[in-house]
Amino acid sequence: MCAKNGMAGRLDGRPALPAPAGWTGQHFSLAFRLSVGFLTIMALGVAAEAAWAFGTGRPGPGVLLAAGATVIGHVAGLGIFVWRAPRRSGRTGRLEPGPVGTTGVRFAYSAWAYYWLTAFLVFTELGALLVILTAAASATVVGWLLVVALAAAVVAIGWFLVTVLRLAPGELTLSPAGVYHRSLTFTHFAPWRDIFDVTSAWVGTPVIVVKAYPSEETRIRRYTSRFGTREMRFMPFMAVRAYWLAADPIIVYHALSFYQARPDLRPELATPGALQRIDNGRAVARQAP
Numbered sequence: 627m628c629a630k631n632g633m634a635g636r637l638d639g640r641p642a643l644p645a646p647a648g649w650t651g652q653h654f655s656l657a658f659r660l661s662v663g664f665l666t667i668m669a670l671g672v673a674a675e676a677a678w679a680f681g682t683g684r685p686g687p688g689v690l691l692a693a694g695a696t697v698i699g700h701v702a703g704l705g706i707f708v709w710r711a712p713r714r715s716g717r718t719g720r721l722e723p724g725p726v727g728t729t730g731v732r733f734a735y736s737a738w739a740y741y742w743l744t745a746f747l748v749f750t751e752l753g754a755l756l757v758i759l760t761a762a763a764s765a766t767v768v769g770w771l772l773v774v775a776l777a778a779a780v781v782a783i784g785w786f787l788v789t790v791l792r793l794a795p796g797e798l799t800l801s802p803a804g805v806y807h808r809s810l811t812f813t814h815f816a817p818w819r820d821i822f823d824v825t826s827a828w829v830g831t832p833v834i835v836v837k838a839y840p841s842e843e844t845r846i847r848r849y850t851s852r853f854g855t856r857e858m859r860f861m862p863f864m865a866v867r868a869y870w871l872a873a874d875p876i877i878v879y880h881a882l883s884f885y886q887a888r889p890d891l892r893p894e895l896a897t898p899g900a901l902q903r904i905d906n907g908r909a910v911a912r913q914a915p
Contacts, residue, residue: 643876643907646834648826649868654709655830662705669699697749704742708831708869718873718905719881721898722799725808726815729896730801731881731904736872740794747787754780786811789849798866798878800885800900802893804843805836807864810855814864815845818892824883824911832868834879835860836886877904883911 676691724730754776761769761776790810799806804817816838823837838844840862848858857865868875881904885892894900903909 643880643910645876646826646832646879646911648828649832652828652832658705658830659709662702662709665698665702665705669695669702672698697753700742700745700749704746707738707742718877719800719901721896721901724799724801724803725806725813726801726803728801728803730799730803730806731895731900732797732799733871733873733878733881735794735796735870737795739870740790744787744791747783751780751783751787754783786850793849796870798871800881800895802895805838805864805882807836807866809857809866811850812846812848812858814847814861815843816862816864817841817843818886818889820844821886824879824886826879827865829856832875833857834866834868834875834882836864836866836882838862838864877909880911881909884909887912 672691673695676688676695679685679688679691719731719733721729722732724732758773758776758780761772763769793808793810793813796808796810797806802818804815804819805821807814816836820841820843821836821838825835825837827833827835844862846861857867859865866878871878885895894903900909
């Protein structure tokens, strides 16, 4: 998929905004696209087999096949969601009290993104537990080694999932004071005076990068130490992957770029005027880097 497809156009009658240059002409990798397509076809095939088993009076195999189709379908669903995320349109931010003491424009994370990720991790945990029980029942040295290794993985994944749900919902908030990002495993605040650029990048998927110098006012809190998402590698820069945003990521990119370049207008981020400007397509980056 070409990143510019579906990005520049709007289906809700609002002005179309240009796609960030860092996303234009980019593609998801062939391996990713083939994997998503293969898993989708496999899920449909297994679901058809489950329906056939139930229809021929074999509920036992039907239940197992239906469970398999559900798991595979959710993995494929997560891939499709990531693939189609840049095509979202129509939703902008909301004016809400900010976590840094001032009201700001809040762009929330997508509930669907949490659903697909949570389902994937829960199914992974259940599958690992099933393998652990099977390996323990074998009572062999290899089986017990597998039990230990998978048990450690189950604990790590469980810790990650609990942290993600505890911090949910994520958000990116633009306030007169600065930009606040609550990700899956960390929170990050950067004051406007430290932000020197807003860029777009393609790191496997579309990413918005807020470049900022670290200072005494910078606030970063990691809830899983260095174990977490790849966005942490950008620090002290702030990185937001497009597929996590419930709003159109192009709108978010332009709003960030616009207010970074217009310090005189940042006070309006605490007022409905900012929402009107963003919603009417008047918060546009002067140049897409």
